[in-house]
Amino acid sequence: MLHIAFAPIYRYELPEGHRFPMVKYELIAEQLLYEGIVREAQLFHPQRLEESIALQTHSTSYWDKLTNLTLTKSEERAIGFPINQHFIERGRYISGGTVQCVTYALQYGISMNVAGGTHHAFRDRGEGFCCLNDQAVAANWLLSQDPSQKILIIDLDVHQGNGTASIFQGEPRVFTFSMHGAKNYPLRKEKSNLDLDLPDGLTDQPYLAMLNKQLPLIAEQFQPSFIFYQSGVDILETDKLGRLNITRDGCKKRDQLVFDFCKKNNLPIVVSMGGGYSPKLADIVDAHVNTFKAAQEIFF
Numbered sequence: 001m002l003h004i005a006f007a008p009i010y011r012y013e014l015p016e017g018h019r020f021p022m023v024k025y026e027l028i029a030e031q032l033l034y035e036g037i038v039r040e041a042q043l044f045h046p047q048r049l050e051e052s053i054a055l056q057t058h059s060t061s062y063w064d065k066l067t068n069l070t071l072t073k074s075e076e077r078a079i080g081f082p083i084n085q086h087f088i089e090r091g092r093y094i095s096g097g098t099v100q101c102v103t104y105a106l107q108y109g110i111s112m113n114v115a116g117g118t119h120h121a122f123r124d125r126g127e128g129f130c131c132l133n134d135q136a137v138a139a140n141w142l143l144s145q146d147p148s149q150k151i152l153i154i155d156l157d158v159h160q161g162n163g164t165a166s167i168f169q170g171e172p173r174v175f176t177f178s179m180h181g182a183k184n185y186p187l188r189k190e191k192s193n194l195d196l197d198l199p200d201g202l203t204d205q206p207y208l209a210m211l212n213k214q215l216p217l218i219a220e221q222f223q224p225s226f227i228f229y230q231s232g233v234d235i236l237e238t239d240k241l242g243r244l245n246i247t248r249d250g251c252k253k254r255d256q257l258v259f260d261f262c263k264k265n266n267l268p269i270v271v272s273m274g275g276g277y278s279p280k281l282a283d284i285v286d287a288h289v290n291t292f293k294a295a296q297e298i299f300f
Contacts, residue, residue: 003104005097005113006043025115027285037292046097056140059124079126091132098134099141105268110299116272117230119161135228136167152224157232157274158242165190175222181243200243204250215261227267229258232274233287241277252290259298
């Protein structure tokens with residue numbers, strides 16, 4: 001059974017222009033239920049992230065600033081949202097959900113978080129709408145439970161997972177792989193184990209060919225035992241921030257490639273949704289829902 005974390009969505013006032021992308025998290029779950037892709041029993045409300053688990057990834061000083069709401073104005077600006085208690089709580093539930101997804105993935109092969117993919121959060125700071133790095137938190141928690149794990153993080157959001165890359169530099173048990181827009185945010189990229197910098201306007205065929213080539217090469221080189229997948233849909237041609245020309249069908253085929261790779265190699269996988277900023281909300285939700293459809297078709 002596919003288990004899906006549906007974190008509580010705390011409502012609070014955001015600056016104009018930031019309300020729109022947040023709505024998708026509620027609509028994804030509603031659409032999954034409406035189309036009969038999942039049942040209510042497959043959705044779980046995650047536990048709030050414990051401080052001890054957060055501190056396996058994030059620094060004590062940064063955690064204290066977050067939880068005590070004492071970030072400086074410049075630190076808030078780097079995150080891009082006004083920092084209040086609701087925002088921090090939401091981040092804790094999302095990260096807690098990704099941690100719980102690990103246990104379900106080990107049991108069933110795959111588990112998914114309706115939100116998450118907060119890959120711009122560093123050990124000691126937040127950036128790009130991300131305050132806690134949910135996949136890094138969950139990966140470090142898994143390593144604390146089983147130090148023999150070898151974790152591959154596949155980040156296919158259009159923006160480089162700079163926080164994730166930075167957190168795991170020098171950690172031989174984690175391999176970070178990012179395919180992202182070369183000229184897109186962040187301007188200053190970090191060094192992943194493997195970075196594929198994509199030109200503006202890239203279309204389906206070369207994009208999928210690159211991904212299909214790299215996955216088996218990484219598997220042969222690194223021999224992972226567990227996968228985290230950041231499945232952002234801001235690669236879509238309709239995305240106002242993405243600058244790539246990937247169709248909705250190409251985006252779905254991307255997900256199928258990743259899931260086929262994991263299924264054939266018996267690799268448990270946890271999926272977080274990541275970004276999506278198409279002007280039409282339906283384009284974002286439909287593309288995310290396709291990720292869940294592909295997971296259901298391939299794993300169950």
